[in-house]
Amino acid sequence: MGKVSTLLPVAVATLRKRWLGFAGSFVALTLGVALIAASGLLVSTSAGLENNDPTAPSLKKLLTFMAGMSGFVSVFVVASTFAFAVAGRRRETALLRAVGATPRQIRLLVIGESVVVSLVASVAGTLLGLALAPLFARWLVARGAAPEGFTVEFSAGPLLIAAAIEVAVAVLGAYAAARRAGRVRPVEALSAAAVDGKVMTLGRWVWAVAYVALFATVLALFATMPPGLERDPQLRDPQNLPVWSLLIDVMAIMALALFAPLFVPPLVRLLTLPVPLAAGAVGLLARQNALAAVRRTVSTATPMFLVIGLTGTVVGSTLTFGEARAVQSREALSAQYVVEPDGGSTLSGAQVRRLRDLPDSRTTTIRPTLVSDLGGGMTGGTTAATAIDGDAARTWKLKTEGGSLDGLKGNTVAVSSGLAESNGWRVGDRLGAALADGTPVTVTLVALVRTPLSLAEVLLPYPLVAAHLTGDKQPTAAFVSTASGAPAPPSAATAGAKVTPTQRWGDGDDDPRARSDWITMIAILGPALLYALIAIVNTMMMSTGDRLRDFATLRLTGGNDRQVLSMVAVEAVLTAATATVLALLVTTGTQAASLMLINRRVLDAGSALSLSMPWTAIGSAAVAGLALALVSSVLPARLALRARALDLAGARQ
Secondary structure (H helix, E strand, O other), X not given: OHHHHHHHHHHHHHHHHOHHHHHHHHHXXXXXXXXXXHHHHHHHHOOOOOOOXXXXXXXXXXXXXXXXXXXXXXXXXXXXXXXXXXXXXHHHHHHHHHOOOOHHHHHHHHHHHHHHHHHXXXXXHHHHHHHHHHHHHHHHHHOOOOOOOOOOOOOHHHHHHHHHHHHHHHHHHHHHHHHHHHOOOHHHHHHHOOOOOOOOOHHHHHHHHHHHHHHHHHHHHHHHOOHXXXXXXXXXXXXXXXXXXXXXXXXXXXXXXXXXXXXXXXXXXXXOOOHHHOXXXXXXXXXXXXXXXXXXXXXXXXXXXHHHHHHHHHHHHHHHHHHHHHHHHHHHEOOOEEEEEOOOOOOOHHHHXXXXXXXXXXXXXXXXXXXXXXXXXXXXXXXXXXXXXXXXXXXEOOOEEEEOHHHOOOOXXXXXXXXXXXXXXXXXXXXXXXXXXXXXXXXEEXXXXXXXXXXXXXXXXXXXXXXXXXXXXXXXXXXXEEOOOOOOOOOOOOOOEEEEEHHHOOOOOOOHHHHHHHHHHHHHHHHHHHHHHHHHHHHHHHHHHOOHHHHHHHHHOOOOHHHHXXXXXXXXXXXXXXXXXXXXXXXXXXXXXXXXXXXXXXXXXXXXXXXXXXHHHHHXXXXXXXXXXXXXXHHHHHHHOOOOHHHHHOOOO
């Protein structure tokens, strides 16, 4: 007990003198708690709410995945940052071991410091989360992703959960690093403090292999869709495929991040092959520093890898699924033109009447709706449906596996063949259901079809649901079939609407479905990316602050300020290049996985997509990460070099 109390002044002195390292941990944890707390408050408030715009993404699903992505990134960064902060103190830890401190005392010291920092940061983070949540709620309302009047209600639960998660992660990250430091024998203390030893620990190996196995297993299950999964509507519905693909992608990103210590040394050697041929010692020093301090290189590269990898993966998947939906929707249409609102969410009644009055043409309209307990609740509660007003059989050329869309009138329903198979339905079955306003109805199953992503798995006649729709009851799109050789609908009939030939439908960012995809992507990815970008600055500043004595040694052995700054800049570039290569590896893998799912589950063999990379998004993320890394490493180093070399050499003894 006496030895533990003796370490208390050491802990206080460490917190005071190594304030930069602890400040970095404090910032990472504060922002992590704020991000999870704000996301949790939004999810809690959105319970039972949905957007009145039927074309908008599901608010609950969007916020849930935003919270999940925010939690994933913040937990990863906080764990890495705290472990890095402890690893940066190996010299002090080694000296304490040399003067008699036991491994248990070292662990208690480090954990005590982590608890103090994390508790204070949690309080600051919850307060910041309370301020951020209303701002994001207003952003969702402005983009049409949340209903008017959507506000955040205070709830202690999400705040406490956010604080508990991040404190636990911080302490566990510090504990793992403290255990490694505590194993150093006193006789090895000084040498062990100079160069990283074993970086891939047993725990890291276990988690990395587990994520690879989980990634492969889940991917195989979704690709083959065995009967057990086929019966779950959330898993089977192709409309949900982008969501599950995102989860698979996150598993791949986590696996590669955990394996990073294996990839970093060979990548550094590969990227610095020209260095021995170049004149001067700056490049060689940067190369050796990165190879000697693998843990530091991995910790500083992790936020950059997350930024580039998540950007490439999420943007790539969004673009790929958008392209697949456009290809599939165009192939499924027989109508020559698609008429959609220009600036609104629905067409007006006058626009629809003008279209129906056009000579030598046929107009069919659609509107999303919901049905509940279809078939006695076998579909799993509420199910998305498409209400069709017009001749469905001649507007679409859908593959039919039973019955006919000609019979879709009155109290009838058509469903996808996958939905019917998973529930054991056959043509002619009478199914109970509840419409959007809760009105019970019994419908007869008249067709089993393969529905494209532009339609829901449940198709209903519009007259059946018209009186029971909630919100705006007007259609969201109209499909105009014209006689052979007839011109496009005249502008007088389509005033205030956008007319697109079927062969170009879905192209371009002005497509309403594409806009919805981008809003969803920004909401899910934006907060996490912003946090990761801040983490780049944070970890690079921590790394630079821990190397003041190294800078002093270089200056005392003949190096000048320009050479020191050049070395720091080259190391930042090397870190960014390493992170970019790792991100390219994971993006290529996740894009290939998404493509396999799309080609197997969505598209026919004749319309299969080929692999393409979102180079613009990847390049932009890499440039942003490099710029932040350079500024946050060179600027602190430049400020530190104002001090005398002898003063820096004596720092943090």
